[in-house]
Amino acid sequence: xxxxxxxxxVSVNAFLLFGLGGIVGLLSGLFGVGxxxxxxxxxxxxxxxxxxxxxxxxxxxxxxxxxAVLAHLKRKTxxxxxxxxxxxxxxxxxxxxxxxxxxxxxxxxxxxVVQLSYVVFLGLIGALMFQESLRTLRxxxxxxxxxxxxxxxxxxxxxxxxxxFRTSGLYISVIPPLMVGLLVGVLAAIMGVGxxxIMVxxxxxxxxxxxxxxxxxxxxxIIFVTGFTTFMHAATNNSVDLMLALxxxxxxxxxxQIGSQFAARLKAEQLRILLALLVLGVCLKLALDLLIExxxxxxxxxxxxx
Amino acid sequence: xxxxxxxxxxxxxxxxxxxxVVAGLSQDSISITANFDGSDLLIYGAVKRExxxxxxxxxxxxxxxxxxxxxxxxxxxxxxxxxxVNTSGVEIDRAPSFYAVATSRPLAxxxxxxxxxxxxxxxxxxxxxxxxxxxxxxxxxxxxxxxRLRERExxxxxxxxxxxxxxxxxxxxxxxxxxxxxxxxxxxxxFLLRDKKLVASGETSIDVRKVGLERWLFxxxxxxxxxxxxxxxxxALVAGWAASAAxxxxxx
Numbered sequence: 001x002x003x004x005x006x007x008x009x010v011s012v013n014a015f016l017l018f019g020l021g022g023i024v025g026l027l028s029g030l031f032g033v034g035x036x037x038x039x040x041x042x043x044x045x046x047x048x049x050x051x052x053x054x055x056x057x058x059x060x061x062x063x064x065x066x067x068a069v070l071a072h073l074k075r076k077t078x079x080x081x082x083x084x085x086x087x088x089x090x091x092x093x094x095x096x097x098x099x100x101x102x103x104x105x106x107x108x109x110x111x112x113v114v115q116l117s118y119v120v121f122l123g124l125i126g127a128l129m130f131q132e133s134l135r136t137l138r139x140x141x142x143x144x145x146x147x148x149x150x151x152x153x154x155x156x157x158x159x160x161x162x163x164x165f166r167t168s169g170l171y172i173s174v175i176p177p178l179m180v181g182l183l184v185g186v187l188a189a190i191m192g193v194g195x196x197x198i199m200v201x202x203x204x205x206x207x208x209x210x211x212x213x214x215x216x217x218x219x220x221x222i223i224f225v226t227g228f229t230t231f232m233h234a235a236t237n238n239s240v241d242l243m244l245a246l247x248x249x250x251x252x253x254x255x256x257q258i259g260s261q262f263a264a265r266l267k268a269e270q271l272r273i274l275l276a277l278l279v280l281g282v283c284l285k286l287a288l289d290l291l292i293e294x295x296x297x298x299x300x301x302x303x304x305x306x
Numbered sequence: 307x308x309x310x311x312x313x314x315x316x317x318x319x320x321x322x323x324x325x326x327v328v329a330g331l332s333q334d335s336i337s338i339t340a341n342f343d344g345s346d347l348l349i350y351g352a353v354k355r356e357x358x359x360x361x362x363x364x365x366x367x368x369x370x371x372x373x374x375x376x377x378x379x380x381x382x383x384x385x386x387x388x389x390x391v392n393t394s395g396v397e398i399d400r401a402p403s404f405y406a407v408a409t410s411r412p413l414a415x416x417x418x419x420x421x422x423x424x425x426x427x428x429x430x431x432x433x434x435x436x437x438x439x440x441x442x443x444x445x446x447x448x449x450x451x452x453x454r455l456r457e458r459e460x461x462x463x464x465x466x467x468x469x470x471x472x473x474x475x476x477x478x479x480x481x482x483x484x485x486x487x488x489x490x491x492x493x494x495x496x497f498l499l500r501d502k503k504l505v506a507s508g509e510t511s512i513d514v515r516k517v518g519l520e521r522w523l524f525x526x527x528x529x530x531x532x533x534x535x536x537x538x539x540x541x542a543l544v545a546g547w548a549a550s551a552a553x554x555x556x557x558x
Contacts, residue, residue, distance in 0.1 A: 002343040002485055238534075243523060
């Protein structure tokens with residue numbers, strides 16, 4: 001069954017879209033990632049114009065994050081105050097990102113910037129995840145080791161404007177969380193992702209937040225940042241395709257349910273290696289597209305369409 | 307859904323009164339619905355004459371279908387710092403979004419270059435590129451690239467020998483319109499030729515429109531982008547909440 005996407009102005013197979021949404025939903029259910037970093041490049045591969053893929057990808061992340069954060073709110077693993085600070089930085093970053101996006105888009109360089117960002121970040125995160133899961137696998141074989149030392153006194157803790165974050169048990173300056181939020185907001189707008197895969201390590205290693213509140217807090221602020229990104233793309237570029245979003249969201253919702261059912265039964269470390277390999281695979285494909293001489297050097301894009 | 311619209315086209319004689327075109331289309335409008343999967347278009351007609359069929363030359367027919375024209379930016383990649391990036395671009399002033407040509411015999415055998423230039427019949431003539439930036443010396447390569455790219459996507463099509471001509475009077479041809487059509491007026495032209503020269507011609511247009519949900523979403527996104535953006539967010543919020551609620555129901 002073909003479906004004509006009114007904004008992208010291309011016709012795609014509806015089951016393919018359900019499938020893509022479903023696979024990404026499955027992953028988010030299994031690993032607790034938003035899945036934006038996978039859906040956007042997958043949409044490039046099936047021929048959706050990059051501008052539309054980025055804007056609509058952000059819209060799908062809103063849905064999957066809402067679905068996931070509700071469970072976290074119930075378990076009280078969301079630091080709302082920290083989330084709000086990250087969010088303020090995030091919205092400023094998102095506005096900045098949209099501005100950069102529109103400039104690059106006009107100069108015809110947006111595709112390469114989006115692709116490069118993906119290659120760099122997917123490569124980095126994929127490699128880190130792969131290394132970490134290998135280490136956990138080895139450690140679980142070797143037996144217990146000394147716990148990692150927490151609450152180190154970093155330079156981050158000497159900045160002014162200190163605020164108490166009770167849920168996280170932190171008393172730190174608001175500047176580092178604002179900067180983290182800003183960076184993730186810029187990336188969210190340019191790459192069409194929630195940024196959870198960058199936000200989570202930053203919260204643990206830069207801000208020193210306890211792991212149990214990290215995912216919920218990250219998801220909480222991602223909803224607002226991607227929501228804002230979606231809105232800004234819709235308002236300034238008219239590039240959100242609701243028809244496309246609808247298919248992805250429905251597929252994603254079903255996939256997420258199946259994913260969370262599976263997650264309880266499967267071994268976490270082995271799954272994480274699989275996810276790392278998948279992320280690296282997508283990264284490799286995008287990197288090769290940039291490095292190998294393309295068979296067609298020319299590309300055409302109508303002015304005033306996507 | 308497929309209904310016949312017999313459009314009688316009245317054509318002013320171009321060069322001579324001896325032969326005229328009377329033609330019809332299988333449909334005079336195409337609706338892009340949510341499950342639009344391309345469309346077949348049958349164009350048929352007859353040659354109207356007051357005199358007997360001329361025997362000294364062969365009659366040939368060329369039929370074209372043309373999507374709305376628009377400016378297009380063609381960019382070329384080259385290797386910069388190890389990666390392939392768009393480095394040069396030419397803006398082509400007007401190029402049809404879709405262009406199909408059907409002929410009764412090979413195009414080169416039935417159409418002279420002067421007639422092609424005058425009537426803009428071949429794909430190359432349909433693309434108008436006025437000026438390229440001064441640093442680009444090979445602007446023709448960009449036009450060629452546009453034609454190549456669109457031929458590959460079946461947006462530019464040349465189908466020689468596909469117009470069926472019966473008794474030098476009745477003609478018909480079929481066009482496959484692709485699923486990736488854009489909206490607008492699609493102009494169809496019919497040319498009758500003898501000795502590579504135009505004898506008569508006529509044109510009509512097909513209205514291609516998004517309808518229903520497609521129409522509504524597209525209009526909303528352009529006319530009320532703020533409401534459209536809010537709608538996108540609300541749908542995502544509701545879907546996310548519904549998913550979590552449904553999940554809880556299933557588990558309990």
